Amino acid sequence: MNKNLFKGTFDLIKLLAKRNILSISIWLVSIVSITVVVLGAFTGLYSSEEEMFAMAETMRNPAMTAMVGPSEGLDNYHVGAQMSHQMLLFTGIAIAVMAILIVTKNTRADEEDGLIEMIRSLPVGRLSVSLAINKLMSTVFILLFIVVAISMYLTGLENITLEGSILYGAALGMIGIFFASLTLVFAQLTENSRGTIAYSFAFLMLAYFIRAIGDVSNEMLALISPLGLILRTHPFVLDNWWPILVMFVASVLLFVLALYLNSIRDLGSGFIPSKPGKKTASKFLRRPIGLYLRLQRTSIIAWFITMFLLGVSYGSIFGDLEQFILSNEMIQQMVSQDSNFTLNEQFMTVLMLVMSMMATIPAVIFVLKIRSEEKKKRIENILSKSVSRNELLFSNLIISLVLGFLMLITSALGLYSASSAVMDDPILLSTIIKASIVYYPAMLIMIGFALFLNGIFERATPLVWLYIVYSFLVSYLGDLLQIPEAIMKTTPFGNIPNYPVEEVNVLNLVLMVLVASLLIVIGFITYNKRDIKE
Amino acid sequence: MKILESKSIVKNFGKVRALDGVNLEIKKGEVYGFIGPNGAGKTTTIRILLGILKADEGSASIFGMDVWSDAVEIHKKVAYVPGEVNLWPNLTGGEVIDLFTSLRGKINVEKRDDLIRRFNLDPTKKCRTYSKGNRQKVALIAAFASDAELFILDEPTSGLDPLMEQEFHKCIDEAKKAGKSILLSSHILSEVEKLCDKVSIIKDGKIIESGVLKEMKHLTVTNIYAETKSKVTGVNKLKGVHIFEAKDDGYSLQVDNEVLPDIIKKISDFDVIKIESYPPTLEELFMKHYENVEVD
Ligand SMILES: Nc1ncnc2c1ncn2[C@@H]1O[C@H](COP(=O)(O)OP(=O)(O)O)[C@@H](O)[C@H]1O
Ligand SMILES: [Mg+2]
Numbered sequence: 001m002n003k004n005l006f007k008g009t010f011d012l013i014k015l016l017a018k019r020n021i022l023s024i025s026i027w028l029v030s031i032v033s034i035t036v037v038v039l040g041a042f043t044g045l046y047s048s049e050e051e052m053f054a055m056a057e058t059m060r061n062p063a064m065t066a067m068v069g070p071s072e073g074l075d076n077y078h079v080g081a082q083m084s085h086q087m088l089l090f091t092g093i094a095i096a097v098m099a100i101l102i103v104t105k106n107t108r109a110d111e112e113d114g115l116i117e118m119i120r121s122l123p124v125g126r127l128s129v130s131l132a133i134n135k136l137m138s139t140v141f142i143l144l145f146i147v148v149a150i151s152m153y154l155t156g157l158e159n160i161t162l163e164g165s166i167l168y169g170a171a172l173g174m175i176g177i178f179f180a181s182l183t184l185v186f187a188q189l190t191e192n193s194r195g196t197i198a199y200s201f202a203f204l205m206l207a208y209f210i211r212a213i214g215d216v217s218n219e220m221l222a223l224i225s226p227l228g229l230i231l232r233t234h235p236f237v238l239d240n241w242w243p244i245l246v247m248f249v250a251s252v253l254l255f256v257l258a259l260y261l262n263s264i265r266d267l268g269s270g271f272i273p274s275k276p277g278k279k280t281a282s283k284f285l286r287r288p289i290g291l292y293l294r295l296q297r298t299s300i301i302a303w304f305i306t307m308f309l310l311g312v313s314y315g316s317i318f319g320d321l322e323q324f325i326l327s328n329e330m331i332q333q334m335v336s337q338d339s340n341f342t343l344n345e346q347f348m349t350v351l352m353l354v355m356s357m358m359a360t361i362p363a364v365i366f367v368l369k370i371r372s373e374e375k376k377k378r379i380e381n382i383l384s385k386s387v388s389r390n391e392l393l394f395s396n397l398i399i400s401l402v403l404g405f406l407m408l409i410t411s412a413l414g415l416y417s418a419s420s421a422v423m424d425d426p427i428l429l430s431t432i433i434k435a436s437i438v439y440y441p442a443m444l445i446m447i448g449f450a451l452f453l454n455g456i457f458e459r460a461t462p463l464v465w466l467y468i469v470y471s472f473l474v475s476y477l478g479d480l481l482q483i484p485e486a487i488m489k490t491t492p493f494g495n496i497p498n499y500p501v502e503e504v505n506v507l508n509l510v511l512m513v514l515v516a517s518l519l520i521v522i523g524f525i526t527y528n529k530r531d532i533k534e
Numbered sequence: 535m536k537i538l539e540s541k542s543i544v545k546n547f548g549k550v551r552a553l554d555g556v557n558l559e560i561k562k563g564e565v566y567g568f569i570g571p572n573g574a575g576k577t578t579t580i581r582i583l584l585g586i587l588k589a590d591e592g593s594a595s596i597f598g599m600d601v602w603s604d605a606v607e608i609h610k611k612v613a614y615v616p617g618e619v620n621l622w623p624n625l626t627g628g629e630v631i632d633l634f635t636s637l638r639g640k641i642n643v644e645k646r647d648d649l650i651r652r653f654n655l656d657p658t659k660k661c662r663t664y665s666k667g668n669r670q671k672v673a674l675i676a677a678f679a680s681d682a683e684l685f686i687l688d689e690p691t692s693g694l695d696p697l698m699e700q701e702f703h704k705c706i707d708e709a710k711k712a713g714k715s716i717l718l719s720s721h722i723l724s725e726v727e728k729l730c731d732k733v734s735i736i737k738d739g740k741i742i743e744s745g746v747l748k749e750m751k752h753l754t755v756t757n758i759y760a761e762t763k764s765k766v767t768g769v770n771k772l773k774g775v776h777i778f779e780a781k782d783d784g785y786s787l788q789v790d791n792e793v794l795p796d797i798i799k800k801i802s803d804f805d806v807i808k809i810e811s812y813p814p815t816l817e818e819l820f821m822k823h824y825e826n827v828e829v830d
Contacts, residue, residue, distance in 0.1 A: 192662075274660075277626035277660055279658050281632030281633050285633055383584070384612070385634060386638050388605070531586070
């Protein structure tokens with residue numbers, strides 16, 4: 001190849017390094033510290049072999065394998081085995097995300113903004129930008145590899161071997177290098193940065209799911225996925241090096257492909273044309289409610305998936321729950337021992353509390369779409385037409401009310417599907433659904449509070465998030481820290497009965513719905529009276 | 535027949551008084567210019583007229599209905615184009631045009647397609663990819679494709695290229711012929727001069743002049759730049775000359791349009807090499823001319 005194609009690469013690397021030093025440092029520091037902190041946390045987790053063994057047993061179910069990966073080290077579930085079983089995949093995904101975001105930002109996004117054009121007008125080779133970002137990212141991930149390896153080994157913990165530490169770091173670094181090369185290919189193929197990010201993330205998700213299916217049912221299938229492949233290193237347990245080699249070859253091939261694609265395309269163009277959108281609006285998109293559903297389509301789907309998976313992941317714990325609870329002091333304190341209900345049912349009420357608060361997040365996001373649209377100055381578009389403020393507000397409210405309810409149901413279904421698969425004596429679906437929807441009035445209060453603030457004092461609206469975080473802390477840690485009942489009752493969630501362990505007091509729930517309605521009505525009245533902010 | 539009327543509108547933003555008694559009156563079929571320098575209060579006035587902001591004092595009505603309490607009813611027959619068009623990045627231009635028209639009433643498909651062609655817009659592109667001018671086109675097409683009676687346009691040409699600006703002027707003419715009323719805010723004097731029957735001039739939240747532009751003598755001045763072989767003398771003392779400055783190679787003048795022929799004749803006595811004339815900007819007028827008037 002012509003040497004001029006790469007002219008100026010070194011200067012570009014310096015420029016890129018300078019521009020990205022902050023975000024790269026934040027990513028690196030976060031990843032390394034999480035690795036070390038979790039390593040420390042795992043160390044003190046179990047006081048005896050039996051406890052460790054019990055924990056390992058709860059991991060031995062398909063739902064867990066689908067979530068975190070193959071369970072090679074369960075027979076001797078020491079700290080190292082736990083790290084490679086429970087942490088490697090998720091850390092790897094975080095690193096893949098880092099690679100995708102940074103590479104896209106410095107390639108296709110810069111090209112879109114015309115920055116690459118400026119650089120190209122200087123005496124700089126046609127392929128220099130691609131080469132420079134590749135070298136920078138490789139350097140970063142090699143650095144990550146070294147720092148992870150050293151800091152893990154330096155903890156001096158039993159079973160954290162030198163070879164395991166080096167392999168663990170190498171596996172993480174390799175994922176980064178692989179996804180950096182992959183993103184560079186997509187940056188050539190797609191015409192805009194959203195396309196690059198969309199294709200790269202789609203690939204990452206696909207890799208995760210293929211691995212999940214493969215890990216549960218078919219080893220060969222898992223090997224197709226780069227994530228499945230990298231998990232086969234099993235650091236601290238088997239210490240396989242061959243997946244690193246395979247990934248390295250794949251990364252080099254991808255990088256060569258990216259350079260080739262880069263060399264045969266024009267600046268600003270791609271190979272996958274951004275497909276033309278619709279020329280006219282569908283019937284659906286003719287009133288505000290259709291508009292707001294459409295605008296939030298992706299996020300709605302993502303939240304449904306999240307809630308379902310949350311339910312599944314909690315549900316999968318039920319398998320060996322008794323052992324799990326016995327082995328975990330924290331959970332033991334949260335679940336009182338003296339009652340007629342099974343531990344399973346008691347544990348379920350704790351999960352329901354957490355899941356209902358999680359489901360409240362999208363519900364509040366959806367209703368506050370009205371505020372985020374106002375901040376983006378797009379409310380004026382609608383209100384200058386023949387649309388009343390009530391219709392506008394109502395459209396957002398109804399989306400929130402309906403979807404919030406469905407989010408609760410979805411998480412309950414997820415919990416049921418996983419728990420019924422792993423339990424000998426499954427909890428009834430009706431019990432799970434009921435335990436979940438008793439939290440609806442609490443969610444309504446949060447929705448109402450959001451609308452109330454948005455109407456009365458728009459700038460204070462974020463307080464609703466503070467209240468939700470407060471509710472999380474108080475409810476989740478309440479039993480653990482033995483917080484007084486009166487304080488627990490300061491959150492709407494604390495006023496909801498732990499069905500089926502506690503009786504459902506209908507009057508109480510009706511009262512909460514009334515409070516929520518009042519907040520909503522005030523929200524409507526005040527919104528009708530105020531200025532729309534610019 | 536009065537289409538739009540505002541009486542002594544006052545609006546404060548905290549301690550800042552943005553509007554200080556704005557009066558406007560637009561009759562049916564009028565193209566009404568609303569001019570003033572940046573920050574004068576044009577957009578604020580318009581947002582009050584649209585019921586997006588609430589006036590602190592005073593009242594305003596459109597089609598005889600109150601702009602705040604009857605906003606929804608009024609907007610069935612009002613088309614609005616904001617100065618800064620903010621669209622949804624992941625909807626296409628075509629989708630937004632349809633959304634806007636259907637939020638007001640029925641879609642007139644023929645008119646819409648004709649306008650899309652005239653303004654040369656690709657409606658299949660996502661709004662994310664549109665420039666400021668293209669976003670403005672989306673709003674303009676949605677406005678002119680509607681069967682509104684009143685058009686409220688807030689500096690609608692600030693992002694358009696000259697060709698598209700012409701197309702916009704045609705749209706205004708057509709609307710006017712169809713008997714529609716138009717409120718056009720602008721800070722470009724020449725545009726308002728070309729299009730509007732009447733104007734109101736706003737400065738610091740106050741209407742300082744209203745009426746027919748041609749009759750506002752003190753506003754009709756022209757800038758001249760001339761280079762001559764010999765030194766120009768005696769011109770700065772003439773009546774109707776507001777500014778006379780000697781530059782490196784020539785002279786800059788600002789003169790009343792009334793005396794423009796005389797001045798040009800006079801300058802030509804000094805062997806003109808080059809002469810250029812251009813209309814003053816609104817800011818220039820406010821900066822120079824009004825200072826003089828107030829001193830008088
Ligand atoms: N939301 C707001 N908050 C505070 N000040 C504002 C706000 N909107 C407008 N202003 C002020 O009001 C005045 C008039 O602004 P505007 O109506 O946008 O002027 P124009 O459209 O004529 O350029 C300006 O001084 C501006 O800074
Ligand atoms: Mg303005």
